[in-house]
Amino acid sequence: MAKSNKPIVWGLFAVGGTVAAFCVPALILAHGLLVPLGVFGENALSYERVSAVIGFLPVKIVVLGVVILTLWHAAHRIRVTMHDFGIRKDDMVAMLCYGAAGLLTATALLGVMAV
Amino acid sequence: MSRKPFVRPVPATTWYMRNGRYLRYMAREVSSLFIGLYMAGLAMGLMRLAQGPDAWNAYLTALSSPLALVFHVLAFAFATYHATTWFNATPKAMRIRWGDGYVPGPTVVRAHYALWGLVSLVILVLVGVI
Amino acid sequence: MSERTIELEILRYNPATDEAPWYQTYTVPCQEEWVVLDAINYVKDHLDSSLSYRWSCHMAVCGSCGMMINGEPMLSCKAFLRDFGRKIRVEPLSHFPIERDLVVVLDDFMEKLPRVKPYIVRDQEKPIEEGEYKQKPFELYEFKQYSMCINCMLCYAACPQYGLNSEFIGPAALALAHRYNKDSRDEGRDQREEITAAHDGIWECSFVGACSEVCPKAVDPAGAIQQMKLASTMDWYLERLGGVGARVKRSLSSRRTSK
Numbered sequence: 348m349a350k351s352n353k354p355i356v357w358g359l360f361a362v363g364g365t366v367a368a369f370c371v372p373a374l375i376l377a378h379g380l381l382v383p384l385g386v387f388g389e390n391a392l393s394y395e396r397v398s399a400v401i402g403f404l405p406v407k408i409v410v411l412g413v414v415i416l417t418l419w420h421a422a423h424r425i426r427v428t429m430h431d432f433g434i435r436k437d438d439m440v441a442m443l444c445y446g447a448a449g450l451l452t453a454t455a456l457l458g459v460m461a462v
Numbered sequence: 463m464s465r466k467p468f469v470r471p472v473p474a475t476t477w478y479m480r481n482g483r484y485l486r487y488m489a490r491e492v493s494s495l496f497i498g499l500y501m502a503g504l505a506m507g508l509m510r511l512a513q514g515p516d517a518w519n520a521y522l523t524a525l526s527s528p529l530a531l532v533f534h535v536l537a538f539a540f541a542t543y544h545a546t547t548w549f550n551a552t553p554k555a556m557r558i559r560w561g562d563g564y565v566p567g568p569t570v571v572r573a574h575y576a577l578w579g580l581v582s583l584v585i586l587v588l589v590g591v592i
Numbered sequence: 593m594s595e596r597t598i599e600l601e602i603l604r605y606n607p608a609t610d611e612a613p614w615y616q617t618y619t620v621p622c623q624e625e626w627v628v629l630d631a632i633n634y635v636k637d638h639l640d641s642s643l644s645y646r647w648s649c650h651m652a653v654c655g656s657c658g659m660m661i662n663g664e665p666m667l668s669c670k671a672f673l674r675d676f677g678r679k680i681r682v683e684p685l686s687h688f689p690i691e692r693d694l695v696v697v698l699d700d701f702m703e704k705l706p707r708v709k710p711y712i713v714r715d716q717e718k719p720i721e722e723g724e725y726k727q728k729p730f731e732l733y734e735f736k737q738y739s740m741c742i743n744c745m746l747c748y749a750a751c752p753q754y755g756l757n758s759e760f761i762g763p764a765a766l767a768l769a770h771r772y773n774k775d776s777r778d779e780g781r782d783q784r785e786e787i788t789a790a791h792d793g794i795w796e797c798s799f800v801g802a803c804s805e806v807c808p809k810a811v812d813p814a815g816a817i818q819q820m821k822l823a824s825t826m827d828w829y830l831e832r833l834g835g836v837g838a839r840v841k842r843s844l845s846s847r848r849t850s851k
Contacts, residue, residue, distance in 0.1 A: 361825075370585060421501060461512035484802070555819060
């Protein structure tokens, strides 16, 4: 029996899970709920402010780190969850999950670098 | 006497209905769907930012639609559940040596919760200020 | 000593006459301080001598009386009647084929256990005149918890991934592999990883954590498996780093081994 290649994605899963646990609840609360509900005022997350902040290279790196690692964490866990729900085409599920994570990684990269 | 062992099949799609422990596990796993979808939305948002003020403002408007708000309430609940299960499990997966033993599990968990509170506060303040 | 009467609902299966298992209910007069095994022994001695089940020590050491008690894998000698209601359902351990009544087929575990080499592996044995292998208290502490396993297989009955895929090496065997990986006298981790780091080893585990919750000896197989995932991931990357990786790996393992 050959050793599994799961470590490649499991490393990302573990690091991403930790990053997601620390950052994602507050991110959703702030950016998905409090800003749309107007708690931070009319000008919160305005184009001028956000593009100015993301213009800084250290901010770019942190934002990309959080987004990309969390994406890979979710992709790997969704793959396992599909198996738990009884979907047995693991190769196809893996391709779809990691493919989506790859595409979204590229999207985030292109977006952030272009700002 | 010949043997005739009886195999009880495990239902592949409904096994987790057997007890609360499995249901809690599935809730933890399903959190990944919400976290993944939220991050997908955020990645698209970053792309909208690069496309200019009009695209970004359309994105912000979409964020305040009732559907988006309902999704974010659910996503917040699942992300919080993910965080608690993750921190509670950390000392099992990673043991840190301390003298002739390891740092006690509850101490590791409490340290994670404290750091979580700090990081959350920083994120809230930053988003509020921006 | 007070008495109580319980209804014991036991899953019966006789391979010679039954097509499928069925439930039989016994009314058992019990002492307050009895365990479920005592009630089953009463059935065997006074009500129905045809009932088959395994037990030996009656003190949570031998690991042979594991059963599903109200759907939870438990040692029947450690399950006190006072913690249950009037009706108690007893079934053979989940995820294993039923041989007869409460007796399950152990072949699968017996075949898997030796594959992870649950014993000390040395590249070279030290000559006897050089004396014993010495261990510091911390080196013992590192693996002692995982050596408490009594092979009762409650963890296999609790693990849904083993239930869904019986090729999975499973919690107890992996925890025992970890026990020897963590032993400062051992040099067999690379050999064990051929099995434990293969597809049906640690990577079949999705950290449900049920194994550790039902373990009667607090072994924590789930923790052991996550630690192995972490170690195997490091090994995987180090093996791909060429000479530098090999050097790091050697220095890490020589720190583990007290010569």
